[in-house]
Amino acid sequence: MMILNRPDEIRPLLKKYAERQIALPCFCAENTFTMEGILFGAQNAAERSMLDEVVVYIAATGNYHGRQQLKNYTSLNSTEEGFYAFRSDLERLARNDGPFADIKVIPSLDHGQPGLDDELFQKGKDFWGCVMYDCSTMSLDKNRMMTGEFVRRWRDQFVIEGCVDEITEAGDGGMKLTVPADARKFLDETGVDLVVVNLGTEHRATAAQLRYRSDIAKDIYNLTGQKLVLHGTSSLSKDDLKSLRHDGIAKVNIWTVLETKTSQDMIVSLLRQIGDILPADRIEELIKDDWLGENVVKANRKYKPTLTYLTEVYRRTELKVPSVARMVSEFIGVLSGTDL
Ligand SMILES: [Zn+2]
Numbered sequence: 001m002m003i004l005n006r007p008d009e010i011r012p013l014l015k016k017y018a019e020r021q022i023a024l025p026c027f028c029a030e031n032t033f034t035m036e037g038i039l040f041g042a043q044n045a046a047e048r049s050m051l052d053e054v055v056v057y058i059a060a061t062g063n064y065h066g067r068q069q070l071k072n073y074t075s076l077n078s079t080e081e082g083f084y085a086f087r088s089d090l091e092r093l094a095r096n097d098g099p100f101a102d103i104k105v106i107p108s109l110d111h112g113q114p115g116l117d118d119e120l121f122q123k124g125k126d127f128w129g130c131v132m133y134d135c136s137t138m139s140l141d142k143n144r145m146m147t148g149e150f151v152r153r154w155r156d157q158f159v160i161e162g163c164v165d166e167i168t169e170a171g172d173g174g175m176k177l178t179v180p181a182d183a184r185k186f187l188d189e190t191g192v193d194l195v196v197v198n199l200g201t202e203h204r205a206t207a208a209q210l211r212y213r214s215d216i217a218k219d220i221y222n223l224t225g226q227k228l229v230l231h232g233t234s235s236l237s238k239d240d241l242k243s244l245r246h247d248g249i250a251k252v253n254i255w256t257v258l259e260t261k262t263s264q265d266m267i268v269s270l271l272r273q274i275g276d277i278l279p280a281d282r283i284e285e286l287i288k289d290d291w292l293g294e295n296v297v298k299a300n301r302k303y304k305p306t307l308t309y310l311t312e313v314y315r316r317t318e319l320k321v322p323s324v325a326r327m328v329s330e331f332i333g334v335l336s337g338t339d340l
Helices: 007-019 032-049 079-093 118-123 140-154 180-190 214-224 238-244 256-272 280-288 295-299 312-336
Strands: 024-028 054-061 103-112 130-133 159-163 194-196 228-230 249-254
Touching: 007 159, 007 249, 024 032, 024 103, 024 312, 032 054, 032 079, 032 103, 032 256, 032 312, 054 079, 054 312, 079 103, 079 118, 103 118, 130 140, 140 159, 140 180, 180 194, 180 214, 214 228, 214 238, 238 249, 238 312, 249 256, 249 312, 256 312, 280 295
Parallel strands: 024 054, 024 249, 054 103, 103 130, 130 159, 159 194, 194 228, 228 249
Antiparallel strands: none
8 A cells, every 4th residue: 555544654764764864745735736746756756766666655635724735735625625635536546556656645734723623633533644743833732732632632543743843932933943942842742753943034024034944953953863844945055955864854854845836837837828728809808908018919920829828727638737747846955965
């Protein structure tokens, strides 16, 4: 089975990668094309670098206030429908005799919320391989207590990621970087497999504050070993990404850039293709209203909408999936140190 959802098969893998100082990527997906793009990207990385094994986490959030990815997964605006769609997509695509059978996937629930996501833990108990239990809105003491309880209840069902981060009041903008001793204590007292630390890249940071703190990561690593998880990675430079695996980072969560870059590239492609997409009168109207320039006329002599560019097949298969796949393949290369 290429879908790994049993802790007794995942924990030895995590140990192996920790010993090799390799960071495993965790890509979030809130629609089918992203999931396909992730699997294509993983497969391309395996072929390009001749890796004997590629392991990725594929994740979605449930009722996390920051983003409800399962709810977004279908147009039905329902976490439950999203969960079923996410699960069946992944089980179909990563099946043993399927197109991506060489990729090992750990299905993951990201930012699992105490209370709010209880149903998702229950419903997904044989599906999720990894669950992040997010008590970061609580004090560290309460967080450790709650997370410890969660671990005792679910450790035979999921690999568990805790979050030593604490959202603080306005003033420092929620940017309280993780104190190394706190991370050690959190691991000891809760028994989690992995721990999210705040190294300056957290989602809550504003763009100007974002700076990855390799020095703090290393201090924590010395106390904990390769057990750290980094969220908010989309903003990191390639050099920062390269250093993660040497700084004790075992898992790297990636999502925003998969959507934003893909959408932006798609808009540019569609604009360039506009003569194949819109009829002449619509284009002329846009030029008249100054939404488009005269160059559009020069570049698109024919104005002949064609079905080729007007269906989801084009947007998905030509633009969106390859865009996600390219980024995923690059992330895997950098994080595993096989990037050329
Ligand atoms: Zn996150």
